[in-house]
Amino acid sequence: MKRIGLIVNPIAGMGGRVGLKGTDGADILAKARQMGARPEANDKTKLALSGLQSPDAVFIAAPGAMGADTLQALGLEHEVLAMSLGDETTPADTTKALELMLEKELDLVVFSGGDGTARQVAEVIGDKGLPAIGIPAGVKIHSSVYAMRPAAAGEMIARFIAADEVETMLAEVMDIDEELFREDVVSAKLYGYLTIPSFEEFQRSKASGGETDRDTSYAIAETVIDNMDPDVFYLVGPGSTTVPIMELLEQPYTLLGFDVVKDGRLIHKDANEEVLLDIKQQGPIKLILSVIGGQGYLLGRGNQQLSPAVLKGLDKTDxxxxxxxxxxxxxxGRPLLLDSGSPEIDALLRGYHRLVVGPDRYYVYPAE
Structure with missing residues (x-):
């Protein structure tokens, strides 16, 4: 019997229909209601779960509009967490529900919301290795932890319930600044990672040749390691594609920072700008970077430790x-994006970069 946690952010997506581009903050939520916005997240959650008829799962739900009401309406077996809610749900309610769920020995967490909800989930369970599936219900969906649509999330949940074992992978949790978004400026930031099932046919395109992206990431890591120079300091940046490098080297690592490696050994974990500048003085360095977010940032999103001072003197071969x-x-086909904080450095790094995309496989791809 699989045990599945369910959390719904009932106000997610309310700002979309009335053009507010999100509902972060009490003032914006009140404005959305004044403009006639209505809750939609539970409708999308019902759409996702309506096809589930499995006797092999029990849901552990937050009370009321945060999950239990939807499960009750669908007739799905569930237990309700012992917690109380106010007239309006808050981020603290989501955090509390997740903390209580961690005591229930769950197999999977299902959450319905947008990028703000994904951030909260990642803050509580991101380092637990507990698989999660996001039902897209918010205005902002930049995180790859969400299914492409609610019905696809339901298919993923059903497949998870039926499977004896499920391969997992790390997926990025991104969010944008809502105030800038309302001014038509998209400023996305990497906030963490969640473990998700490797169900590419639902959540993302299948990799060519039948390989999953998980398989490809380890093949990429082997290629990178095989070509490492023992006299060079390697600055291994954040990203789910760089994690296998540290795992194959059997070295500790951080998900959101830079780890410095030389001759296969960890020199410094989670190095900040000051440490990176010191390493730069000790010998030649090379950067190992992944592409951050769906917008394709190479510099400036999630790797701000690479200040203009750290990047000065480097070229594309580094x-x-x-x-x-x-x-x-x-x-x-869109180019990789450079936002180092220095127009001069961005100009020097524009042009074609060589990408490692598989076992001894490379693409030449533009950045600007």
Whole structure:
């Protein structure tokens, strides 16, 4: 019997229909209601779960509009967490529900919302290795932890319930600044990672040749390691595609920072700008970077430790860019983006970069 946690952010997506581009903050939520916005997240959650008839799962749900009401309406077996809610749900309610769920020995967490909800989920369970599936219900969906549509999320949940074992992979949790978004400026930031099932046919395009992106990431890692120079300091940046490098080296690592490696050994974990500048003085460095987010940032999103001072004097040959088939497909031919904080450095790094995309396989891809 699989045990599945369910959390619904009942106000997710309310700002979309009335053009508010999100509902972060009490003031914006109140404005959305004044403009006639109505809750939609539970409708989308019902759409996702309506096809589930499995006796092999029990849901552990947050009370009321945060999950239990939807399960009750669908007749799905569930237990309700012992917690109380106010008139309006808050981020603290989501955090509390997740913390209580961690005591229930869950197999999977299902959450319905947008990028703000994904951030909260990642903050609580991101380092637990507990698989999660996101039902897209918010205005902002930049995180790859969500299914492409609610019905696809339901298919993924059903497949998870039926499977004896499920391969998993790390997926990025991204969010944007809503105030800038309302001014038509998209400023996305990497906030963490969640473990998701490797169900590419539902959540993302299949990798070519039948390989999953997980398989490809380890093949990429082997290629990078085989070509490492023992006299060079390698600055291994954040990203799910760089994690296998540290795993195959059997070295500790951080998900959201830079780890410095030389001759196969960890020199410094989670190095900040000051440490990177010190390493730069000790010998030659090369950067191992992944492509961040669906927009395809190479610099400036999730790797701000690479300040203009760290980047000064480097050229494209000092960049080792790793990218899965999925990331390349998501770009749809758009160039990688550079936002180092220095127009001069961005200008020097524009042009074609060599991407490691598989076992001894490379693409030449533009950045601007």
């Amino acid at each position: 960049f080792i860019v790793v990218a899965s088939n999925d990331k390349i497909r998501l770009l749809e």
